[in-house]
Amino acid sequence: MKRRIFESLIYRYQQNKANKAERSMIDRWYDTLDQEELPVKEIDEVQLWNSIQQRIGGTVPKKSEVRKISYWSGAVAASLLLCFGILFWKKQQELNLIAKETHLKPGYRIFETGASQRKRVLLADGSTVVMNAYSKIKLDTVSYDRRDRVVELLAGEAFFEVKKDSTKAFIVNTQQVQTTVLGTSFTVKNYAELDDISVSVFTGKVQVTANNHPLGVLTRGEEVRYSKNNHHSNQEAFDLTTRNSWIEGRVYLKQSSFAELALAVKNIYDVDIKADDERIAQQRYSMPISKQLSWAATLESIKAIHHNKSRKEGGIVHIY
Structure with a gap:
């Protein structure tokens, strides 16, 4: 029932059929929606209720006591609905924000x-x-x-x-x-x-x-x-x-490509080796590579398999 009353007030406001008290109340509700930096825990329900009461009370026309009571009764019901509506909306916005941040971050x-x-x-x-x-x-x-x-x-x-x-x-x-x-x-x-x-x-x-x-x-x-x-x-x-x-610092190559050989050398010794031509690049290697052996000894073993030679240029060892 309260929700239908609130929706009716909003409809009257949008159709420009709301009286002065109703329009003032809805305007203040819209103003509250813009204050998103206020967390829910900082909203004082009693203060909010008293503030709404005072603002509505000050806008009620003074024609007769009966009409004043009628306006006041309607304002009380609408203000209660407005108060809880704001609190609910704030809480829902906070939950939506948390869910959104969890999803995006x-x-x-x-x-x-x-x-x-x-x-x-x-x-x-x-x-x-x-x-x-x-x-x-x-x-x-x-x-x-x-x-x-x-x-x-x-x-x-x-x-x-x-x-x-x-x-x-x-x-x-x-x-x-x-x-x-x-x-x-x-x-x-x-x-x-x-x-x-x-x-x-x-x-x-x-x-x-x-x-x-x-x-x-x-x-x-x-x-x-x-x-x-x-x-x-x-x-x-x-x-x-x-x-x-490799978990123990060793790699066993079995008919492995030059690219696999170069990767093993890079991982264990942090040395870059490069094939100087396509013939070298197509060669296969079967040998162990272990951190327990020096890089100099391993390089000699690599060259001996296909009778290749090596030279160092900068930080790269070329095999030819």
Whole structure:
């Protein structure tokens, strides 16, 4: 009933049919709506009520006591409705503002590593992430674990050990590829220096998609490689004993490209190597690279495989 009275007052005001007292009351209500900097807790209900009463009382025509009482009674009802209406509107605006800020301002946090660095990150749900050198992940600490558990691998390589939760999927987004699990362990690799994105599963099952197209469901010992250039994928088995050796500061290359060799050298020694021509760039390498060996010894091993030579120009080691 009170809401219909209030809506009727607004309608009369808009149609220019409101009397002086009604128009004054509505004008003051509109003025109050513009004072958005006042929080709800600072509104004194008694003071607001008394102020409305005084303002309305001062505008009532003095024709007769009966008419005065009639006006006053109507003003009381309308003022009560106005008072509660303002308080409700203020509270609703505050809640809407909080909801809007929560939606527009997520708590993004970035974790990253540099040369020869490895970092372990413990997530809010108990899952862990081990990051390789030159890697970067991002997650929204506000929304994480409320619905799904979403992590974005912006660059590099990371090993995920996911705490099982059948109600909340664990999702890793990296460029075009999305990896979804409930509870398992797997590695995602996406370096800018390499053409492909790879997902390797150590335990459980992992669903992999690329641009919303399924690439397959992987189980223990299976790996999928997705080409960022031609968008083709290839699924194969991998060596469980050496795949994540980078966690201990070692990399085992097996018929790996020069780009993979250069990446391993960069991650472990923070040294840039470059192939001087296409012939060198197409060569394959099978060898271990370990922080326990000096860079000089490793460089000699690299050159010996294909009987190449090297020279240093600035901060780059050229292989020719």
